[in-house]
Amino acid sequence: MSETCQVRGRFESAEAVHHAVARLKAAGIGEYEMYTPMLHHEEMEQHMPRKGSPVRAIAAVGGVAGLALAYLMTRQSSLLYGLITGGKPPVALVPFVVVMFEMTILFAALAAVASLVFFARLNPFAPPPEYDLRFSDDRFGLFVPCEPERREEIAGLLREAGAVAVE
Amino acid sequence: MATETRLYAKINEEVIQSLSPPTRRYWLLILGLMAVMGVGLVAYAYQLLVGMGVAGINHPVGWGVYIVNFVFWVGIAHSGTLISAVLFLFRVRWRTAIYRTAEAMTVFAVMTAGLFPLVHLGRVWVFYWLMPYPNTRHLWPNFKSPLVWDVVAVSTYFTVSALFFLLGLIPDIAAVRDRSTGIRRTIYGILSLGWQNRYEQWRHYARAYVALACLATPLVISVHSVVSWDFAMSILPGWHTTIFAPYFVAGAIHSGLAMVIAILIPLRRWLRLEGLVTIRHFEGMAQMLVFTGLIMTYSYATESFTAWYSGNEFERSFMFWRASLGQPYGILFWAMVLFNCVVPMLFFVKRLRTNLWVLGIGSILINVGMWLERFVLIITATAHDFLPGSWGFYRPTWVEITITAASFAWFFFLFLLFAKHLPAVAISEMKEQA
Numbered sequence: 001m002s003e004t005c006q007v008r009g010r011f012e013s014a015e016a017v018h019h020a021v022a023r024l025k026a027a028g029i030g031e032y033e034m035y036t037p038m039l040h041h042e043e044m045e046q047h048m049p050r051k052g053s054p055v056r057a058i059a060a061v062g063g064v065a066g067l068a069l070a071y072l073m074t075r076q077s078s079l080l081y082g083l084i085t086g087g088k089p090p091v092a093l094v095p096f097v098v099v100m101f102e103m104t105i106l107f108a109a110l111a112a113v114a115s116l117v118f119f120a121r122l123n124p125f126a127p128p129p130e131y132d133l134r135f136s137d138d139r140f141g142l143f144v145p146c147e148p149e150r151r152e153e154i155a156g157l158l159r160e161a162g163a164v165a166v167e
Numbered sequence: 168m169a170t171e172t173r174l175y176a177k178i179n180e181e182v183i184q185s186l187s188p189p190t191r192r193y194w195l196l197i198l199g200l201m202a203v204m205g206v207g208l209v210a211y212a213y214q215l216l217v218g219m220g221v222a223g224i225n226h227p228v229g230w231g232v233y234i235v236n237f238v239f240w241v242g243i244a245h246s247g248t249l250i251s252a253v254l255f256l257f258r259v260r261w262r263t264a265i266y267r268t269a270e271a272m273t274v275f276a277v278m279t280a281g282l283f284p285l286v287h288l289g290r291v292w293v294f295y296w297l298m299p300y301p302n303t304r305h306l307w308p309n310f311k312s313p314l315v316w317d318v319v320a321v322s323t324y325f326t327v328s329a330l331f332f333l334l335g336l337i338p339d340i341a342a343v344r345d346r347s348t349g350i351r352r353t354i355y356g357i358l359s360l361g362w363q364n365r366y367e368q369w370r371h372y373a374r375a376y377v378a379l380a381c382l383a384t385p386l387v388i389s390v391h392s393v394v395s396w397d398f399a400m401s402i403l404p405g406w407h408t409t410i411f412a413p414y415f416v417a418g419a420i421h422s423g424l425a426m427v428i429a430i431l432i433p434l435r436r437w438l439r440l441e442g443l444v445t446i447r448h449f450e451g452m453a454q455m456l457v458f459t460g461l462i463m464t465y466s467y468a469t470e471s472f473t474a475w476y477s478g479n480e481f482e483r484s485f486m487f488w489r490a491s492l493g494q495p496y497g498i499l500f501w502a503m504v505l506f507n508c509v510v511p512m513l514f515f516v517k518r519l520r521t522n523l524w525v526l527g528i529g530s531i532l533i534n535v536g537m538w539l540e541r542f543v544l545i546i547t548a549t550a551h552d553f554l555p556g557s558w559g560f561y562r563p564t565w566v567e568i569t570i571t572a573a574s575f576a577w578f579f580f581l582f583l584l585f586a587k588h589l590p591a592v593a594i595s596e597m598k599e600q601a
Contacts (some may be wrong), residue, residue, distance in 0.1 A: 036364060037175060037342070037595065037598055038175075038599045039369050052370075053371045053374040055327050055371050059375075073310075073320060077307040078310060080306070081305070085309055086312075095311040095316075096310055096311075098389075099316060102320050102389065103322040103323070104385055109326070109379055110326075112378040112379055113375065122361055122362065124358070124360045131363055131364070134345075134365075135364045135509035136344075137179045137345065138173075138179065154416070
């Protein structure tokens with residue numbers, strides 16, 4: 001694709017976006033971006049080429065890292081200051097479980113948020129979004145990158161599916 | 168379809184209008200709270216300069232109102248995560264309109280709670296000794312101590328609650344950004360982390376939100392359990408009991424719910440959110456108060472019964488002393504029972520729990536009761552231990568009372584700032600349910 005353009009459709013409901021996506025797919029177009037003011041998770045996911053998210057897996061890895069770090073921290077600091085307290089040996093696993101539990105949760109949460117920032121490409125200093133401001137209010141959007149010669153065809157598809165505005 | 172769209176726009180409109188420039192009364196209130204905080208700071212400076220002797224804590228009562236406040240505020244923090252995470256996982260629909268306020272309350276309550284161990288420390292400038300790091304003193308924190316568990320638990324709870332709160336805010340701040348201009352737009356743009364409502368973002372967001380809810384849920388249980396072990400791990404009569412962890416967790420949720428109600432009633436009127444936060448939401452919370460009130464009643468009964476049935480003479484005599492009206496803390500004990508056990512039972516009656524005046528006053532009384540509970544639990548055990556020769560009496564001094572009042576001012580100050588600068592109702596989730 002030497003030169004590309006983008007057709008932007010604005011819709012009043014998620015259902016209309018789904019109709020439009022179905023028409024795009026029937027016309028052999030698989031690349032598009034949907035915008036929604038709220039999470040229409042299950043309905044929208046069925047139309048997307050990519051499903052699921054690695055966020056939870058990364059959170060689990062973060063949790064395991066936190067657990068390991070907590071074990072090392074409690075064990076090593078107790079060995080460095082090996083005083084018998086509470087009648088327990090320096091390395092006493094049961095009291096350390098509390099610290100290990102808390103640090104598992106802490107690191108899992110930090111990993112979940114960090115992976116969200118990474119995968120959702122969140123950037124506080126990104127330039128203001130070029131999208132329709134009503135996508136955070138009451139409108140849904142469907143942006144379709146295309147070759148200039150298919151522009152009219154795609155715009156027609158979006159209108160037929162119920163787009164209230166197409167640019 | 169058109170109805171749905173109108174509803175989405177209406178939700179946006181109603182929430183964002185609550186962020187309109189504040190009135191003079193708002194600023195007067197802010198100034199009043201700052202004045203109370205200022206007096207609290209003076210009292211704290213006095214304590215730092217003169218020493219811990221200006222506080223009422225002394226032999227045998229080494230843990231006074233500062234620790235009472237710490238436990239109280241950590242408890243207040245609990246219902247935020249309960250409403251936002253636990254009720255989210257159970258798909259309780261009425262939580263949506265109120266969870267943002269509850270989450271904000273959680274974060275601000277932990278911020279308030281975190282001040283008190285520092286105030287209680289005395290030599291606050293060496294607080295970093297609690298952190299494990301290689302140092303020239305060759306000292307390391309004792310991870311077998313419940314006090315160190317507490318540091319880890321409360322700081323984890325604060326971090327995870329704050330992350331959960333901020334994560335939920337991202338799409339809503341973006342909605343505010345899109346309706347703002349000038350410097351407000353820039354600030355909200357930064358706070359929204361450049362959120363664009365792309366489906367790709369929602370896809371990861373949904374997973375992260377569920378993951379955080381799952382992670383925050385065990386924290387609700389663990390944090391106040393760990394706080395309770397500060398006491399239960401000792402061998403003092405009145406503290407050394409296995410019921411403390413569930414008892415503290417139930418009490419925390421009880422007080423937190425009451426605080427959410429007490430704050431939401433004026434807030435919804437002030438921000439004109441009556442269309443979104445309805446009587447149904449208050450009724451749901453009042454029913455939960457009845458439930459937690461019953462748990463509290465059961466806990467008080469079990470604690471007293473165990474002390475009596477154990478046959479342990481120290482436990483028995485301590486329990487009778489604490490509850491006896493002729494003794495110094497007896498009146499506080501029975502006030503605690505009245506406010507925490509009897510008052511919530513009023514909400515069994517539908518007409519009472521749907522009357523916001525009754526609900527509001529009841530919730531404030533429950534909060535007074537929960538503060539008294541912490542006072543009775545913490546103070547009495549050290550004031551009346553095994554040996555009659557070491558019995559004593561504790562009364563907070565003006566320094567402690569002033570710092571306590573300042574902590575309430577600090578909490579409400581943060582809350583007022585939140586209410587006028589961030590969406591107090593979850594816009595995107597409300598739209599989902601429209």
